[in-house]
Amino acid sequence: MRAQRIAGEPDLDAAIGPFPRLVVVGADADLAAVLTRLLRAERLDVEVAYVPRRRTRATRIYRLPAGRRAARRAVRGSAQRVTLIRDETGSVVVGRAAWVPPDGERVIHGEAVVDDTTLFDGDAAGVLVEPTLAMPGLRASLQGRWRRWVTGRAAQLGSTGVVVLRDGVPAPRPGRRSAFYRNIEGWLLVR
Known part of the structure; x- marks a missing residue:
């Protein structure tokens, strides 16, 4: 090798x-x-x-x-x-992604949806998105003390401003929209 x-x-x-x-x-x-x-x-x-x-x-x-x-x-x-x-930029997430407020903000103002389920509409402290081993492929939850995970194929956010973290690495600049979704083809994991 x-x-x-x-x-x-x-x-x-x-x-x-x-x-x-x-x-x-x-x-x-x-x-x-x-x-x-x-x-x-x-x-x-x-x-x-x-x-x-x-x-x-x-x-x-x-x-x-x-x-x-x-x-x-x-x-x-x-x-x-x-x-x-x-995500929509073609960046892969293997551990956890997060939508967090930009610098100086306490909350994200907008709406997040997982497939047909509204995760939040209004203000939220942040959103966590993780892959799942089982279908449909991902799960998302509001950041906070109690987590209620919603599973689906895609998680989407529209907001006034958000910072996207992918496996702990922040995006170079804040955005207004973001989406994470299951790719049609998976990857070959050695187990």
Whole structure:
């Protein structure tokens, strides 16, 4: 097995190359970056193994081990197609996305919908969106003390201003609309 350190998108594109399996060692955001490049390159036929040091949100969602057990599974495991959640920019989410108020604001003013179910209409402190291993593919909830998750294929938001966080990484600038949805084709997860 050949190891290669990735510093940016050109390195990642070169690493994908002809290889049938990639092993991602890092955090959820690193796995999401690799899957985003595979999605944009139309290479979802590549098997992807995930080897985080410790348990992460993605390891819990996809029921994966961490550490040495994850490394062993990366080499010996077999791939299964699982749901791939992306947004309108083509960025993939593997752990958790969030819609949060922009700087200086306390709430998001707008409306969020999961499929046909209204999550909120008015003001909300924030919204969490996570992939699910089972269909329909994602779940969303209002941020707060008590969470009521709503499952669906897509979650959409229209607002006066929102910051989108994808696996802990904020979007470069606030927006007014955002959507997360299940991609037609899933990704090949080594389990």
